[in-house]
Amino acid sequence: MSEQQSTTITVLGAGYVGLTTATLLAHAGYTVYAVEPNEARRTIIQSGKSFFYEEGLSPLIKSAIDANHLIVTDSYEDSIPHSSIVIGAVGTPDNPDGSMNLSYVFSAAQQAASLMNDNAIFVQKSTVPVGTGKKIQEVFAELQKNIFYVSNPEFLREGTSVHDTLYPDRVVTGSDKLTAANKVLDLYKNLAEHRDEIAKIAGIKPVKQKTDSQYIATKLASAELIKVTSNAFLALKISFANSIAKLADSVDADIVDVMDAVGADKRIGRAFLNAGRGYGGGCFPKDVSGLIASSLENGVDFDIMQSAQTVNQSMPGYIVEKLQNSVGSLAGKTVAVLGLAFKSNTSDVRKSPGVSIANILIASDATVRVYDPEAAEEATLDLHSRATIADSIDEAIADADAVIIATAWNDILSYPAESFAKNMTDPVLFDAVNSYDRVAAQQAGLTYLGVGRRAS
Ligand code: UDX
Helix, strand or coil, rough: CCCHHCCCEEEEECHHHHHHHHHHHHHHCCCEEECCHHHHHHHHHCCCCCCCCCCCCHHHHHHHHHHHCCCEEECCCHHHHCCCCECCCCCCCCCCCCCCCHHHHHHHHHHHHCCCCCCCCEEECCCCCCCCCHHHHHHHHHHCCCCCCEECCCCCCCCCCCHHCCCCCCEEEEEEEHHHHHHHHHHHHHHHHHHHHHHHHHHCCCCCCCCCCCEEEEEEHHHHHHHHHHHHHHHHHHHHHHHHHHHHHCCCCHHHHHHHHHCCCCCCCCCCCCCEEEEECCHHHHHHEEEEEEEHHCCCHHHHHHHHHHHHHHHHCCCCCCCHHHHCCCCCCCCEEECCCCCCCCCCCCHHHHHHHHHHHHHCCEEEEEEECCCHHHCCCCCCCCEEECCCHHHCCCCCCEEEECCCCCCHCCHHEEEHHHCCCCCCEECCCCCCCCCHHHHHHCCEEECCCECC
16 A cells, blocks of 8 residues: 555645645545535535536546545534544635634644544645644643644645646645655655646646655744745735836836846846736735834834735725826726726635725725626625626726726626727726737727836
8 A cells, every 4th residue: 555545634625725735635535524614515516516616626626526535525523533644725704804713724724633543644735823732732731642733834825726736846744743844845745756647637737847746844933934935925926016017107107117127136036026916815915013012012013014015005095096197087088997806817806906995995085896707796795885896807997987907807808898988988098907009909099007117
């Protein structure tokens, strides 16, 4: 029997991270229980599908379920006692004051620990503030359980979670017990052995990696800090780009040209320097505020992160203001917002800039029509009730005075400039992701505006 076949794993929580991890480890040969309390979600997964939009995940779920390598349950009792590794991937929602609600993290760990065998490993995959692992270890000690705690931060991006898990830049584990940290790294090394065949089932392109993934085992607190530091640094890059974009708007420079040249410096890199409507999603906003809170708690001054957050929060309003400067008062004008997901290729609308832009437009008395190919339904909760949801781009932009592209979906970016011009009254195209073909827009007679750029 191979090591994989003899190892049973339980994953707690079948969200973006948990379901992807559980499914892929099942394909690496492990028997994996995915514990999900939500019945509707369980029913969908059981039928061989993902309940959220994620490229390649559904076919992998289906074949893992059919092979009985992935078992979906709501029961800790039926799964945990059989498992030598338990992976926590439960949600960390926001508290009303913006801080992270860790109650699910603690209750999942506590409940799991009471059922775990001695010498089993508890792996933390939920993103938690630095120091959380230490507190959970105290809970284990109170229960008089000899359980090894390993932090295993998750770096997958939504929309490309299968790809990112199969072909990671690095896998990080952190623990007070190095053997446990290494044991968790072995899961991913085994997964890497199968990655090309798994990619095939998923229908995603196998990648020839220039360099192998790095496998890093370190101290517990270091691993916890690595995750939030990575995300905070990327958020910092975005807010830096957006600050330069505001300056570019004032001095009539073009932010895309600026960042192309700046990013060509290998020490800086071009990634995450795309100016636009700012970052959203379930990770960056939360990780940035989490890092600010951890710093304050530890008496460390972190103004730079505070500023990054302020800049980000200013972007939707900045965009509406720039539109107003171009078209005059928005009262009575019709504006179409194309894109409600926080980024393309996901249906996730958490902290979505597109939704904020729509709501600010409504507060400015504009009539607002919104469109998103995947996220319209999820967005209804956060959208102002006066926003009208359109089923197509054509419907959203019909006789509109302006269009704002808020998510870089392919079908929005490839929508012909002539069709925008034909369907709209006073054709202003605000490209809030700086990704639409500006020349085509201009040639079609549209007034093109971007963030830190405009038509020349
Ligand atoms: C992020 C991290 O990339 C990932 O490693 C971590 O595990 C989870 O958080 P994700 O939230 O899925 O992943 O999205 P990502 O692709 O990183 O984009 C985050 C936000 O930044 C999106 O709203 C995106 O539109 C925005 N963004 C990204 C920019 O505004 N400009 C950029 O240049 C890049």
